[in-house]
Amino acid sequence: MDLLDTLNPKQKEAVLKNDGPLLIFAGAGSGKTRVITHKIAYLVEHGRVSPSHIIALTFTNKAAAEMKERVRGLIGRSSQDVWISTFHSACVRILRGGIEKLGYLKDFVIYDAEDSLRLIKECMKNLGINDDLYPAKSFLNKISELKRNLILPEETPKDEFGFQNYLNKLYPLYQKLLYQSNALDFDDLLLMTIQLFEKNSEVLEFYQEKFRYILVDEYQDTNQCQYRLLDLLARKYRNICVVGDDDQSIYHWRGANLDNILNFEKDYPNAHIVTLEENYRSTKTILSAAAEVIRRNKGRKEKKLWTDNDDGDKIIYFRAEDGIGEADYIAGRVKELCNNGKYQFKDMAVFYRTNAQSRVIEDSFRKGRVPYRIVKGLRFYDRKEIKNILAYMKAVFNPHDSQSVKRIINIPLRGIGKTTCEKIADYAREKEISFFLAIEEAAKKDIVPPAAKTKLEKFARLMEHLIETGKDKGVSILVTEILNQTGLVEAMEKGDREESDTRLENIKEFISAVEEFERREEDRSLRAFLDYTALISGEDVVEDDSGAVSLMTLHSSKGLEFPAVFISGMENNLFPHSKAFESMEELEEERRLCYVGMTRAKERLFLTNCITRNIYGSFQHNYPSLFLQDIPERFIENISRTPSLRSSHTVQKEKETKEDTLEGKMVRHPKFGTGIIGESEGQGEDLKITVVFKKFGKKKLVAKYASLEVF
Numbered sequence: 001m002d003l004l005d006t007l008n009p010k011q012k013e014a015v016l017k018n019d020g021p022l023l024i025f026a027g028a029g030s031g032k033t034r035v036i037t038h039k040i041a042y043l044v045e046h047g048r049v050s051p052s053h054i055i056a057l058t059f060t061n062k063a064a065a066e067m068k069e070r071v072r073g074l075i076g077r078s079s080q081d082v083w084i085s086t087f088h089s090a091c092v093r094i095l096r097g098g099i100e101k102l103g104y105l106k107d108f109v110i111y112d113a114e115d116s117l118r119l120i121k122e123c124m125k126n127l128g129i130n131d132d133l134y135p136a137k138s139f140l141n142k143i144s145e146l147k148r149n150l151i152l153p154e155e156t157p158k159d160e161f162g163f164q165n166y167l168n169k170l171y172p173l174y175q176k177l178l179y180q181s182n183a184l185d186f187d188d189l190l191l192m193t194i195q196l197f198e199k200n201s202e203v204l205e206f207y208q209e210k211f212r213y214i215l216v217d218e219y220q221d222t223n224q225c226q227y228r229l230l231d232l233l234a235r236k237y238r239n240i241c242v243v244g245d246d247d248q249s250i251y252h253w254r255g256a257n258l259d260n261i262l263n264f265e266k267d268y269p270n271a272h273i274v275t276l277e278e279n280y281r282s283t284k285t286i287l288s289a290a291a292e293v294i295r296r297n298k299g300r301k302e303k304k305l306w307t308d309n310d311d312g313d314k315i316i317y318f319r320a321e322d323g324i325g326e327a328d329y330i331a332g333r334v335k336e337l338c339n340n341g342k343y344q345f346k347d348m349a350v351f352y353r354t355n356a357q358s359r360v361i362e363d364s365f366r367k368g369r370v371p372y373r374i375v376k377g378l379r380f381y382d383r384k385e386i387k388n389i390l391a392y393m394k395a396v397f398n399p400h401d402s403q404s405v406k407r408i409i410n411i412p413l414r415g416i417g418k419t420t421c422e423k424i425a426d427y428a429r430e431k432e433i434s435f436f437l438a439i440e441e442a443a444k445k446d447i448v449p450p451a452a453k454t455k456l457e458k459f460a461r462l463m464e465h466l467i468e469t470g471k472d473k474g475v476s477i478l479v480t481e482i483l484n485q486t487g488l489v490e491a492m493e494k495g496d497r498e499e500s501d502t503r504l505e506n507i508k509e510f511i512s513a514v515e516e517f518e519r520r521e522e523d524r525s526l527r528a529f530l531d532y533t534a535l536i537s538g539e540d541v542v543e544d545d546s547g548a549v550s551l552m553t554l555h556s557s558k559g560l561e562f563p564a565v566f567i568s569g570m571e572n573n574l575f576p577h578s579k580a581f582e583s584m585e586e587l588e589e590e591r592r593l594c595y596v597g598m599t600r601a602k603e604r605l606f607l608t609n610c611i612t613r614n615i616y617g618s619f620q621h622n623y624p625s626l627f628l629q630d631i632p633e634r635f636i637e638n639i640s641r642t643p644s645l646r647s648s649h650t651v652q653k654e655k656e657t658k659e660d661t662l663e664g665k666m667v668r669h670p671k672f673g674t675g676i677i678g679e680s681e682g683q684g685e686d687l688k689i690t691v692v693f694k695k696f697g698k699k700k701l702v703a704k705y706a707s708l709e710v711f
Helices: 009-016 032-046 059-083 086-101 113-127 136-148 161-182 186-199 201-210 224-234 284-294 321-341 354-367 384-397 402-408 418-431 435-442 450-472 474-484 489-492 497-520 524-535 580-581 584-598 650-656
Strands: 022-026 054-057 081-085 110-111 183-185 213-216 240-244 274-275 317-322 346-353 372-374 550-554 564-568 601-615 619-620 636-638 665-669 673-681 688-695 697-702
Touching: 009 032, 009 274, 009 580, 022 032, 032 059, 032 213, 032 240, 032 372, 054 186, 054 240, 059 081, 059 224, 081 086, 086 186, 086 224, 086 524, 110 113, 110 524, 113 161, 113 402, 136 161, 136 186, 161 183, 183 186, 183 665, 186 201, 186 224, 201 418, 213 224, 213 550, 213 619, 284 317, 284 550, 284 584, 284 601, 317 321, 321 346, 321 354, 321 564, 321 601, 346 354, 354 372, 354 550, 354 580, 354 601, 384 450, 384 474, 402 418, 402 474, 418 435, 418 636, 435 450, 450 474, 474 497, 474 524, 474 636, 489 497, 497 524, 564 584, 564 665, 580 584, 580 697, 665 688
Parallel strands: 022 240, 022 274, 054 081, 054 213, 110 183, 213 240, 317 601, 317 636, 346 550, 346 564, 372 550, 564 601
Antiparallel strands: 601 619, 665 673, 673 688, 688 697
8 A cells, every 4th residue: 555545635745745844733633643654654665765864753652662663564674773762762872872972981870750859858968958948859840940941050040048049059969969870860861962962063963964854743842952952953954844733732831842833933944834634533523612722822823623523422511519429420420331332441531630639539439339540650660669679770780870779778678777878978978989889998998887897798799799690691680680689579578468469469570571671672781671661751651451441630641532531620720720820821721731631532521520629628619610611502511500601700791891990899719719909901801900819919810711709
């Protein structure tokens, strides 16, 4: 079959445009992965481009794996030479070949969020920063934000007081200790690759020549680092194809910059633009309703999605008395859909804005005996017993990795106490050497008492044996040796029977994962395995065939689809979130999130909320979500007792029906309570008001969306 036979006209146009910059606006469910994979295949088969000159980048290992599989099905073995991976995986591959030019060793390890947090806490302790006043997570998040925006330690804004003052001291120390451990955190993978390119023109030229054709999936989710990386790589040949949808940009909170896709035509003035508007996923009713919601956003490119699918059922709206009633309704409707034979449990999903909402839903599902799973819970490789084995493996691969050595020095218990570890850490800091080197010296010098010295000597010998094993033996042999020599298994067997059985099962599963890795991968080295485990992201949803309903946040739903979808908590101050009413940008992102949630549904969509909700330790009385007001009533079947989806007496209505001014009027806000209007500006949909609330002070709000009641 010809590569173009299965494509619609717009998809075909995108595939045939080979040279020069190309921007593909791909609406929800419009077949963007098909376009990317067929474009790669067409470049190889008809464009006479060597597969090794093509790189395709995406955000999750799951998406990359799917892309690889599809390309393999189209062009066979030659697909192996195409770089198809996540941004982070590609950067690791580049850094393994050239990081020495930045002063690191090739055997660097990758710190996950937990490793990084432990290091931040160590830095705080060294600097005397109180963790109660300034949580370590706040510093870690801020450093991550700075790195995503290409800001190095010496470039942070200077301030002599408070958080910023401590950050100015902590960021450089954190980076110094990472360097001493020959470790990179997740943000460093991109940042260091950019530094490698910018400081070494010959390295950049090599990769510019290698990657003559660059394809990027989900371009709307790229941050400043990813933008710079792509800009550097594309400067020579400018054959960059980006695919994305500005209407599905929902990750601003973690650095995604919507301007990257909206300004693509400014960055590449001769760019060719293709818009994919035919939706293959949803019914006409669901698609039309979602389109009505998203068209209210001003910061977007206009698209008119359409589908040849049936009209389908109306969207069901249900407003319960309270949160329990809402959850019971969802559980009951799920069972009904399953019992009538239309759907299986695994065909259905429940979305919510925040994780806190899942508790009451889970309670109702357990009570109703509805099987469910929480999507993106604790990753397998984040489980304690697995992280312990991985820490041993990291320390074998890179003994300079102080965080891993500190984790395992007394796991299982071998009598090396906190005081001993602190003395070793002090010595390591004084001599500016790694923790493991300090252990080896402490075993020979009078740094610790004689009894501790003996234990340290024994631990050092154990690690030397494992390091020797790791040099030329396979990964599975190393894992077996770690389990045999350390006593990890015996220590687990001594614990609570049920808990120990679960942990031992996880250990067996880990061994299976190692064996599977060795069967599947060409590079079976310890380095490759550690990279593989480190680069499995939270977005890599494991496929589930267990026959359970999927429960997840709306952010987690991105990239998925289900025959039947429930979106719960459709209330102002919950969804959209209360912070959204303080900024039009925040509100538009919430609306995009609603659009993403609605367009995950293929056939049935249920929107629910309640009058009174007990959440975050208090009762809330919220109005129906303003997003419900955006959906024309012809698409909705309201099965609740509430006659309308609309809120009652609002500030905007007051302005429309009376000639007098709003200033001085008393109002009530669902979250901020009572307040007085200070001033107003604009008219109609652009009306903005400033309200002084008794408890929360001055707030500037968009009247249309603020759900303010006038007294």
